[in-house]
Amino acid sequence: MTVAPPSPNEIQDLLEAQLPDVKWTVNGDGYQYMVQGVGEFFAGLNAVKRQQAVYKVLNPMIANGSLHAVTIKTYTDAEFAAL
Numbered sequence: 001m002t003v004a005p006p007s008p009n010e011i012q013d014l015l016e017a018q019l020p021d022v023k024w025t026v027n028g029d030g031y032q033y034m035v036q037g038v039g040e041f042f043a044g045l046n047a048v049k050r051q052q053a054v055y056k057v058l059n060p061m062i063a064n065g066s067l068h069a070v071t072i073k074t075y076t077d078a079e080f081a082a083l
Contacts (some may be wrong), residue, residue: 003064006067008028013036019037021039021041022042023070031068032071033067035054035058035072035073036073036075042075050074051074055066071074
């Protein structure tokens with residue numbers, strides 16, 4: 001059974017509900033998604049721990065096959081300001 005891909009807004013709503021202290025931006029076309037999170041939640045976490053935190057939220061969509069390709073970029077406020 002094929003599950004319809006989520007909209008970027010659905011992914012963003014889920015992330016905002018689970019990790020509300022992060023400012024999320026989600027873009028995608030139904031197959032590939034770019035997820036960006038900015039917040040102090042990521043302070044003190046290495047890249048792997050940051051990815052794990054986001055994947056923990058997205059795993060139900062990945063497991064049911066509705067979410068396939070996702071690129072995740074995470075920053076603290078200071079890291080994002082330095083870009």
